[in-house]
Amino acid sequence: ILNVEQSPQSLHVQEGDSTNFTCSFPSSNFYALHWYRWETAKSPEALFVMTLNGDEKKKGRISATLNTKEGYSYLYIKGSQPEDSATYLCASPYSSASKIIFGSGTRLSIRP
Amino acid sequence: NAGVTQTPKFRILKIGQSMTLQCTQDMNHNYMYWYRQDPGMGLKLIYYSVGAGITDKGEVPNGYNVSRSTTEDFPLRLELAAPSQTSVYFCASRTGPNTEAFFGQGTRLTVV
Numbered sequence: 001i002l003n004v005e006q007s008p009q010s011l012h013v014q015e016g017d018s019t020n021f022t023c024s025f026p027s028s029n030f031y032a033l034h035w036y037r038w039e040t041a042k043s044p045e046a047l048f049v050m051t052l053n054g055d056e057k058k059k060g061r062i063s064a065t066l067n068t069k070e071g072y073s074y075l076y077i078k079g080s081q082p083e084d085s086a087t088y089l090c091a092s093p094y095s096s097a098s099k100i101i102f103g104s105g106t107r108l109s110i111r112p
Numbered sequence: 113n114a115g116v117t118q119t120p121k122f123r124i125l126k127i128g129q130s131m132t133l134q135c136t137q138d139m140n141h142n143y144m145y146w147y148r149q150d151p152g153m154g155l156k157l158i159y160y161s162v163g164a165g166i167t168d169k170g171e172v173p174n175g176y177n178v179s180r181s182t183t184e185d186f187p188l189r190l191e192l193a194a195p196s197q198t199s200v201y202f203c204a205s206r207t208g209p210n211t212e213a214f215f216g217q218g219t220r221l222t223v224v
Contacts, residue, residue: 046212
């Protein structure tokens with residue numbers, strides 16, 4: 001992996017279902033992995049910053065895991081609600097601790 | 113607490129004109145960033161700075177310039193605007209490595 005990559009690009013989920021998506025990043029020279037939530041017509045807001053292999057973080061119904069050795073992170077949303085509809089971005093300063101590079105995002109839509 | 117403030121919010125430029133997008137933060141953050149939002153591509157890093165007097169190129173620096181004379185301000189200069197620079201521009205700041213970034217509200221720029 002040479003860049004930060006996210007999959008899938010978009011996801012449509014029924015309200016109440018749980019879902020997850022993936023962020024892949026270069027595993028060499030790892031510094032940190034960020035997750036942001038970006039609602040339409042607003043600015044991105046941070047969910048998590050993760051630094052340690054095996055790290056797990058949780059905020060309400062949203063949680064994330066990190067595997068720095070294989071270069072991936074999963075974001076989980078339990079019991080999706082309409083307000084969870086947003087684009088979820090991951091970012092990693094993989095070439096320099098200072099330079100935050102974003103993936104292209106996963107656009108999540110929740111069907112009522 | 114104002115956080116990260118960008119001005120203007122909207123601007124229409126003619127091809128060949130120049131302008132400066134302003135960004136200021138009141139959180140005493142050392143690190144500041146400029147991103148552009150390209151459709152389907154998430155956020156692309158234009159320039160970043162790790163402190164007053166220090167700037168460096170990101171992924172897409174061509175056609176832009178920056179300066180960082182104070183900790184608070186990080187203006188982005190567009191010289192000879194081109195239609196390809198039509199985008200939404202976001203400024204962000206953070207304390208340092210392994211910390212979350214805080215974003216401004218964005219500047220929507222159209223070049224015609």
